Amino acid sequence: MADALEGILETALYADDLDAAEHFYGTVLGLQKITRAGNRHVFFRCGQGVLLIFNSEETIKPPHEGALPVPPHGTKGNGHACFRVAADKLDSWIEKLTSAGIPIEVDIRWPTGARSFYFRDPAGNSLECAEPGLWAID
Template sequence: MTSLTEGILETALYADDLDAAEHFYGSVIGLETVTRVKDRHVFFRCGAGILLVFNPEATSVPSPTGKLPVPTHGTRGPGHACFRVRGDKLDAMVDRLTQAGIDIEADFNWPNGARSIYFRDPAGNSLECAEPGLWGIEQD
């Protein structure tokens, strides 16, 4: 069967403290804030996609009648997201994270030669930066 999908448009993570999330993803990772709704969510532009960071308490509450027909959703506990980073920029990302006091939990090369680094955001989500070649995707 041929896939009709063209890629991932958005990825969601959850954090109780949206101020800490906005600072981390904006100031440390360097993503542009697209929108924020008080203590409900903050969204960031990430390349051609969007990173959604939701407060899990707020997204478990149904929308008022007449609002957007988006079902409740969310999770508890840490999630995972992997950012696509060119190999020649991974060392700069390690430096940026280290200077911000973020511990690098792992930094290694996969059997196919692609490099990944792992670290955590303030909410405990497991984050990865990896070369696109990890999944056989060409670097731009």
């Protein structure tokens, strides 16, 4: 039997407008850009993981001759990602986002006692900031 999975290394979301996504994730959220490949994808460092933003119109195409043999993939519609944020930093993130014109959809206190809030990126993906205790992993 295989050993247990250690965690999630990367998370993928999809956006048709990579310029808007690059600005949002790099400037508004302050993530460090790793790379951008034309209109195909833009990748960001997020803590110990990587956030991949793909243009699904490009990732459904098979790789060109000589490219890495990554199989075609992609999706349509809104995805979801949740960012880990210290409990005492949630309010400052809400202030940062609302100051940038990003509305907060809901601010929740979960049955575990943990708090999180939801907002959207320019592509309509549902994003969440949550304190680590949400899943009782700390």
